[in-house]
Amino acid sequence: MDRTTRRAALALSATLALAAPLVAASSAQAVSTEASPTAPAAATSPDSVYALVADAARAAQRDVAGNRALAHGPQTPTGSALDAAVDALVADGAVAVTARVENGRHSWSGAAGTRERTGHAPARERDRFRVASNTKPMIATLVLQEVEKGTWTLDTPVEDVLPGVMPAGVTIEQLLSHRSGAATATDWIIASRMTDLNSWDELFAVMGQEVTTADHITALQSAPWVNEPGAAYSYSNAGYVVLGLMLEEVTGRSVENLLERRVFAPAGMRQSDYPDDPGTRGPFLRESAYTGPEGAGWYDLDHFDPSLFAAAGAVTSTTEDLADFTEALVTGRLVDEETTADMLEPRTIGQEGAPEYGLGVYRIPDPCTPGAWLYGHDGASYGTISINLTSPDGARQVSVGITGRDVVYPFFTDEPLYDPSELFEEMLTQTC
Template sequence: MSRKILRTGTAALAAVLLPLAAIPAAYADPAPDPSAGWQDPTALTREATAIAEKAAAKQQGARAKAAPSAADLDAAVDALIADGAVGVTARVETPDLEWSGAGGVREAGKAKPVKDGDRFHIASNTKTLIATLVMQEVERGTWTLETPANDVLPGIFPDGVTIRHLLNHTSGAPRGPEELIYERIEDPTSWDQTIDALGQYYSETEHLAVMGETGWLFEPGTDFSYSNYGYVGLGVMLEKETGERVEDLVRQRVLEPAGMRQSAYPTDARNRGPFLEDAGYYEGEWRPMTDLHPSIFHAAGAATSTTEDLADLNESLLTGELLSPASVEKMLPPIAGSTDPDYGFGIYRVADPCNEGEYLYGHDGAHMGAQSISWGSPDGARQVTLGWTGRNWDSTDELYDLGLLLEPMLLATC
């Protein structure tokens, strides 16, 4: 069942929000999460970064082979599905090759095949959209990177947290949103209760209240810790400052200029049109995960897209169509202390297999039962985009080898 969001004006949102977010008196000690379904959000980044490094070593080695062909990439899609992934859609763009492929099924337990233009939850790739909007506000002079977050949303953050800290995950904010969702689950081992909770609406107010209650992990600017709550905060800040809904800002100022016609920032749980639905492996079987509400992530991961549109986003951003080249240059360099990922502002870098010492830039996304990667060269000429479904909710073990497809896709760009 679709659950529609009831939106209030941004002024009303701020009025409700401010009294609810409690700033911790002391910094919290991050506790290990006992649930396999809530894996470390940077686990995919580390896995993918390692695959990129392996591809670079292979390409630059003495026995480097010719770049994989379109037929090789088709076979690699089949190999990933045979190894256990539920559904896959993938794309490679270079000056000499434009390939797309798909395999598996759109929904676990059903027979409808995936098509290469199917949409999927892009999860944390949404952060690139939000970071772009924030940098547009910096260009307009609304904010600077050093603007205190409390100047925009008074009383929500510890003193010293700036827009820069929220963009590059050095604010010390906790991860989220699992604490928020577990508040609505009586039995964390119940699949039905978990799916029901993932289909419910969560306000930005609730996200930021739980962020404050959970506690900050460290003093701002002293360490790196990936935070979904921090990006929810940036989304609320954008709405308060502009007086517009974040979904409208995303559409008008990023999706439309980038030509991303199949992408959206949805506000209800129904996936319209051909869609690669999330799938979770639980108690030894694949289970469909449909009607997941975008408000479980808001500005940290609500968007949906296709591989072609994600490639268009990277190309448009990296080549200066969405931001000035000077702003793009501020986004790309990794901050001190951020390794795996080498993270900048809503974007990170991995080894470019084709050019030793150079990098591809982009993001990945890990949704509840779907994952995605979008990387491109700084000149926009080479793109690798990939969306696939199937995540392990029984344990943290990998169920299939992502490198079977991602590695040849990377090598095909050389």
């Protein structure tokens, strides 16, 4: 293999692994082929949105500890510092940024960049974007509503609801906490549809193809199993797709309908949607993927078909709606207090490279209060990354969406197109 082909294969194989959100970059499964023999190594990295935001939280803790004003009650968020951090991220290469901070008494929101990579319409604070795996806490909420109703328990085997879909013994709790052992499977779907794993054009073209329920099940059953059920954390989009199928089976309603009736409406999420076809409606931050100087530059993703993610990550939303969701969740408007506490309790503690993950949410250190935590999730589609975090009382929150994703760092390049760490740190500091 010549040097150019090998570089392309390495970068492309790493990109396939990015079908899973960055929180799972260390456990995402890559497809090994003769054209890309180093794919598994390329796809294994400690770098992730989760790692970035956790590091930012620790840095924010140091900032707060050294600032007596911040350590003694809520301050008005400093718009100039937050605006500067948002602007800097766009100046470094992000297409658009929309962000929101709430600290109990005050709030700030801002945006920078353009709605389209090649357009001129400015990004706005209430523009919608693809939230990817920030969908998972919403699906987990629907599942736990069924648990509260007595439809299931957390120990209910998938086999009891969807016979033959997963191995006997895999439970609802294992799916919710990513301990089922199932592969993420999204990358397997993409790779199985490609004839040339060296082709960026084909990779992004495949992302526009519809993925049916049968396709998701085939991928789940064909991709190599990662762990024994219950053994360890291993991020799985397929697990949440299965949870969506289980919800549809027992309720007779679509995931879209369930989200609209039982999550979006009671949480006041008026700008959120669960699309199953390509295209967008209304003001939207359109997705673009950057393949680096060794790749083919930029790809715009207006054709992306959200059926690839389905219940694992198809929701589109805004920073305000994401904040409304987490506030509604932790304050008892979607599930009761006991259920919320169970969702927030980590099932994974001390596993190297893994987040402290509960049932559809993970936790990071609270920069404002030593020993306390913020709870939420991140999301990473092929053109957008997002973060949504809240304090346990719902009073302090950060939510952010960034379009124009660098899909080759850290698998191929040493330096990212841009680094959101400074923005994350500033936002977290100003929740105090």
